[in-house]
Amino acid sequence: MTAEITDALVDESNEPEVVVDLTDAAQEPNAPAALGRWARMRRGLRQFRKEHPLGLVAGLVILLFIVTAILAPIVATHDPSATGRQPGQKLASPSFSNFFGTDQLGRDIFSRVVYGSRISLIVATFTVLVSTVLGTLVGAVSGYLGGKVDMILQRIVDAVMSIPVLILALFIVSLLGSSVTNVVLALSIIYIPRFARIARGEMLRIRNAEYVTASRALGAGSWRIIRGHGIPNLVAPIIILASLTYGQAMIAEAALSFLGVGAPITEPSWGQMLSSSREFMTVAWWAVVFPGVALSAGVLAFNLFGDALRDYLDPKLVQ
Amino acid sequence: MIEYAVRRIASGVVVLFLLATALFFVMRAVPGDVVRLQLADAGSVSPERMAEMEQALGLDKPALEQYGTWLGGLVQGDLGESLWERRPVTEMLTERFPVTAELALLSMAVAVVMGVTIGVISARKRGTVTDDGLRVASILGLSVPNFFVALIMITFASIWFNWVAPLGYERPWDEPWTNLQQMAMPSIALGISVAAAIARLTRSSMLEVLGSDYIRAVRAKGASGRLVNYKHGLRNSLVPILTLIGLQLGALLGGTVILESIFGLPGVGSMVFRAVEQRDYPVIQAGAILYGTIFVMVNIAVDIAYGWIDPRTREA
Numbered sequence: 001m002t003a004e005i006t007d008a009l010v011d012e013s014n015e016p017e018v019v020v021d022l023t024d025a026a027q028e029p030n031a032p033a034a035l036g037r038w039a040r041m042r043r044g045l046r047q048f049r050k051e052h053p054l055g056l057v058a059g060l061v062i063l064l065f066i067v068t069a070i071l072a073p074i075v076a077t078h079d080p081s082a083t084g085r086q087p088g089q090k091l092a093s094p095s096f097s098n099f100f101g102t103d104q105l106g107r108d109i110f111s112r113v114v115y116g117s118r119i120s121l122i123v124a125t126f127t128v129l130v131s132t133v134l135g136t137l138v139g140a141v142s143g144y145l146g147g148k149v150d151m152i153l154q155r156i157v158d159a160v161m162s163i164p165v166l167i168l169a170l171f172i173v174s175l176l177g178s179s180v181t182n183v184v185l186a187l188s189i190i191y192i193p194r195f196a197r198i199a200r201g202e203m204l205r206i207r208n209a210e211y212v213t214a215s216r217a218l219g220a221g222s223w224r225i226i227r228g229h230g231i232p233n234l235v236a237p238i239i240i241l242a243s244l245t246y247g248q249a250m251i252a253e254a255a256l257s258f259l260g261v262g263a264p265i266t267e268p269s270w271g272q273m274l275s276s277s278r279e280f281m282t283v284a285w286w287a288v289v290f291p292g293v294a295l296s297a298g299v300l301a302f303n304l305f306g307d308a309l310r311d312y313l314d315p316k317l318v319q
Numbered sequence: 320m321i322e323y324a325v326r327r328i329a330s331g332v333v334v335l336f337l338l339a340t341a342l343f344f345v346m347r348a349v350p351g352d353v354v355r356l357q358l359a360d361a362g363s364v365s366p367e368r369m370a371e372m373e374q375a376l377g378l379d380k381p382a383l384e385q386y387g388t389w390l391g392g393l394v395q396g397d398l399g400e401s402l403w404e405r406r407p408v409t410e411m412l413t414e415r416f417p418v419t420a421e422l423a424l425l426s427m428a429v430a431v432v433m434g435v436t437i438g439v440i441s442a443r444k445r446g447t448v449t450d451d452g453l454r455v456a457s458i459l460g461l462s463v464p465n466f467f468v469a470l471i472m473i474t475f476a477s478i479w480f481n482w483v484a485p486l487g488y489e490r491p492w493d494e495p496w497t498n499l500q501q502m503a504m505p506s507i508a509l510g511i512s513v514a515a516a517i518a519r520l521t522r523s524s525m526l527e528v529l530g531s532d533y534i535r536a537v538r539a540k541g542a543s544g545r546l547v548n549y550k551h552g553l554r555n556s557l558v559p560i561l562t563l564i565g566l567q568l569g570a571l572l573g574g575t576v577i578l579e580s581i582f583g584l585p586g587v588g589s590m591v592f593r594a595v596e597q598r599d600y601p602v603i604q605a606g607a608i609l610y611g612t613i614f615v616m617v618n619i620a621v622d623i624a625y626g627w628i629d630p631r632t633r634e635a
Contacts, residue, residue, distance in 0.1 A: 159337045162338065163611055164570065167591065170576065255464065255577055258577060281470060281473070303461055307458065
């Protein structure tokens with residue numbers, strides 16, 4: 001321990017020498033490899049663009065949503081929660097000053113739709129991140145270890161998957177209280193089993209492969225095999241599932257906000273906008289159409305992207 | 320076969336038991352007490368009144384004892400009493416279940432008819448503009464949330480045709496025409512996404528079957544296109560769709576909560592939603608068990624039917 005620290009200190013004091021060392025010894029053999037990786041990625045991207053133009057368009061739409069969410073204060077034309085007091089400012093139809101019209105309180109729907117993308121993307125992003133990481137780990141460990149651990153984990157997975165998504169989410173969020181964090185927590189609990197199931201299936205297949213037997217014969221431990229052979233093989237199916245789950249998480253978040261248990265009412269969200277439009281939608285169609293179209297377009301983009309990604313990463317599936 | 324069915328049902332029961340138990344304890348461990356909510360409704364929250372109320376509702380007993388009582392009742396088909404309406408939950412369920420069942424069945428019918436038709440057309444016209452259009456339509460159907468479809472239908476039926484569905488719910492055997500008008504929009508809205516999923520699977524499954532050797536043999540024999548496509552092709556490609564139907568049922572049941580609340584239908588979904596807001600534990604538990612049971616049982620039935628339709632899967 002102390003030896004390591006002193007070594008590190010010595011290294012730090014010799015900084016210039018280390019840099020020279022790097023350029024001489026390390027970088028030269030590494031440089032072509034690094035270049036190769038970039039070239040490979042560029043070639044992969046070009047191939048994706050050629051074979052899946054729709055997927056590329058979907059990818060650009062996703063990018064547009066992300067940029068809009070980040071730059072919401074710049075993109076929005078009005079303050080999303082500023083109400084209009086003058087007559088004629090309430091439920092105004094779409095015009096040049098209010099692209100998507102205004103709602104029952106005279107708030108600009110375009111600006112609210114723009115800000116609403118934030119909640120939608122934040123919830124979906126964190127949900128997908130948490131459930132991908134935890135689900136893959138649980139599934140990989142469960143599939144690798146087998147036996148009792150596997151059986152118990154699988155029964156829990158079955159139990160979670162036997163309740164409809166929306167109902168389970170409703171239970172969890174309303175018990176914990178409405179907040180963005182709790183929505184993410186609830187949706188993660190719901191989506192973890194799907195990732196676990198895919199990861200487990202893939203792991204069972206890998207566990208009996210000959211190269212894993214060879215690796216074990218060479219003395220590799222469980223964790224090393226899961227990390228070194230299991231996880232790399234899981235990447236493609238998990239990425240595909242993640243991109244398809246993204247759209248579903250967006251729908252689930254909107255549904256919860258629609259039922260009044262999602263994001264806090266002070267934040268503009270698409271689900272809550274759709275919900276409150278119900279009282280006047282027959283006189284102001286714009287109040288229901290625009291938030292809904294934004295939500296559907298986002299989900300569609302993720303679904304198309306996921307589809308293209310599947311065809312690209314797993315060519316076996318294409319007839 | 321029978322042994323397999325028994326084993327599946329037993330494991331399904333274990334799953335449901337786990338679910339019910341977890342729900343029971345989690346719900347009692349989180350804040351937001353039903354007693355406080357009820358007294359806040361009545362206007363006075365004093366410690367004495369709270370204790371009195373807890374005793375009346377049986378919530379003062381230790382959690383394990385409550386659990387024992389509830390489990391004992393469950394085994395005998397007694398789901399307890401609603402803490403708000405003070406009447407048996409089973410009674411509430413029998414009143415409301417037909418509404419949800421009708422909605423779910425109608426939307427499944429919409430989904431299967433639409434999905435299989437679109438999938439077959441798409442597969443037969445593979446590579447044409449029709450196929451492309453239908454595939455885009457299917458992925459669009461998967462992406463548009465059912466509650467948005469429902470709102471659009473209500474809005475534009477009213478604006479363009481000046482048509483509004485009759486309020487409330489009439490039972491199909493009392494007022495069949497009114498019932499149909501009330502159920503048409505929710506069933507279609509709920510069925511569309513499932514239809515899209517079925518269409519996608521039908522297409523790929525049919526293309527796979529049509530490319531197989533036995534279909535080539537049938538063609539070589541000189542069978543007509545119609546016979547090949549429908550008798551041999553479609554029939555065999557319907558097998559995987561059965562599994563999909565079982566799995567999609569979960570999404571469909573979840574959707575009933577939101578659609579029942581939009582269309583004001585007095586079904587199990589809207590009951591569960593209200594119970595969650597009111598912390599009406601027995602009703603929430605009953606709802607979860609009901610939804611879980613339907614989902615598990617239908618999927619077991621699908622698996623068993625699978626073995627019956629396709630004998631090759633029986634061994635495994």
